[in-house]
Amino acid sequence: MAVATLPHGAAAAHGDHGEVDQLYVETRALRLQGFLLFLVSDCVLFSSFIFAYLYMRNSGQGWPPAGINHLDVAFAAVNSVVLFGSGATMHYALENWKHNNFGKYAFFMIATIILGAMFLAGQAYEYTNLYFKEHVSWAGSGIFGAGFFTLTGMHGFHVTVGVIYLTVLFLQSVHGVYTKDKYFGLTAGTLYWHFVDVIWVALFSIFYLI
């Protein structure tokens, strides 16, 4: 697998495009499978926390617990649309890269990064509201606070990592690390970002809708 880490520029400098292309094709499937395994393991992590939260929630007396108001569904719906919108822009960023349209790729990639950052700002605003106005905290509000802040915090951490990851991918693509035929990093970034979106579908449903 050491071959998979060969920088494209270094290979081009040595004039061995054919060999590297062959190696890229041979190792791409392996890298894809490895990345999918990583996403599956992350899915297991989220599932464990989600099922633990649902189990504890259903063993209590009514929901949300006394003294805690319902969450702001309208604001969360807007924040969700922002995140889902970023999934759509990421998809079109990759499509435009595949079709060699760098201008549109850059536009959609930057839009994705901005929307991701907007989601994080919205989450920070919601946390602040909950903590200072509703007096809901991670440690002081029982299962509700612990479950809400642990799961949404874990998701927020993934979004933060995703925003950094996409920024790095964008800078790499600007500096010519990827080509029209070799762009596994962008594929992996798109998969990761879609995964983060899909996890939010589950979290939004369990915390705000049921």
Place this chain on the structure above:
Amino acid sequence: MDISNIERIIAIAGGIIVAIVSAIALKNDWKTPGLDNQIFKLMLALLFIGAVIALLAGAHVLGNFPAAKGA
């Protein structure tokens, strides 16, 4: 118009846009081969569902709403 109604309108409009865009992307990618594209299709379908859920939450069809004052 209070802030909650503005948020609801944004959620509904945004939900419709994202649902349409993800449905079009899914339709365009429907026949693409390869493992990564199959995953993308699954993710786009879930994205579509998420957008519809957010839209319905904005429209107050779904959601856990605060009890009316005095109720």
